[in-house]
Amino acid sequence: MAAHTPLPPNLRRGLVAFSGSLFINNKTRDSGAAHSYHPAHEVLASLPLQMMLYFNVYYFPVWFLAEGMMLQLKYQLLPQHYQFLLVTAFLILSLVEGSRLYLGYVGNLQEKVPELAGFLLLSFLIQLPLLLFLLTDSHLIRLPLEMAVHSLLLAFLLAEMAAAFLALKTMTKQLVAQFYLRQLKEGGRGWPGQGGRGSQAAKEG
Incomplete structure (x- = not known):
């Protein structure tokens, strides 16, 4: 059963348009690729991305607990504005990470372009x-444990962004190939009828 996606329809259409404008540069080339499209034999989900998402899901609680403890230890030593910045960054990272991982799972496993594009945008615009x-x-008084957990999360993030970019590129081009293939099939079904009407008109004339 397909997983429910929290993305509104308008946002989904916008993300599809964004992905198309980012990856589809030559419609003629994509139209030609549609002739060799075999939907029953090709899986577009990225195995490396799925593996990284799987491990990231288990690592995220470790990061959350470690960062929470480090924040508590150094909170009183920070200036007031840095206290606010650090708490805000911690809360945003924690809240966005859950949504980001969910969109990555849905977008990759179900080969959904809007969800995968949302995953990539959240990774690049907020988490990074x-x-x-x-x-x-x-000025944040970086502790050794904090640097270690942040560095590992950053490594996950960069690797996932690279894998998601490649997967999104493949899915977007395949989506366009399906569109052109559907157009070719519909156009092919329309031609015999048009020819028949032309022959009938010629006979009547």
Whole structure:
């Protein structure tokens, strides 16, 4: 049974359009690729991405607990504005990570372009800047355990982004190939009828 997706229809259409504009540059080339499309023999889900998502799901609670403990230890030593920034970054990372992993699972396993595009955008626009902020800002009193767990999460994130980019590129091109193949089939069914009407008109004339 297909998993429910939280994405609204308008957002799904926007993500599909974004993916198409990002990866589809030559419609003629894609139209030609549609002739060799074999939907029954090709799986588009990325195994490397799925493996990384699987391990990331188990690693995320470890990161959450470690970062929570480190935050509690150094909270009183930080300036007030850094206390606010650190707590905000921790909360946003924690909340977004669950949604990001869910979209990655659904988008990859069910080969859904909008969900996978959403996964990639959340990774690039939210998680990556926040992790880099936590790793590079010297005023945050970076503890050794904190640096270790952040670095491992960053490694997961970068690898998942690369794998998701390649998977999304493949899925988007395949989606366009299916569209052109469907157009060719529908056009082929329409031609005999048009020819028949032309012959009938010629006989009547």
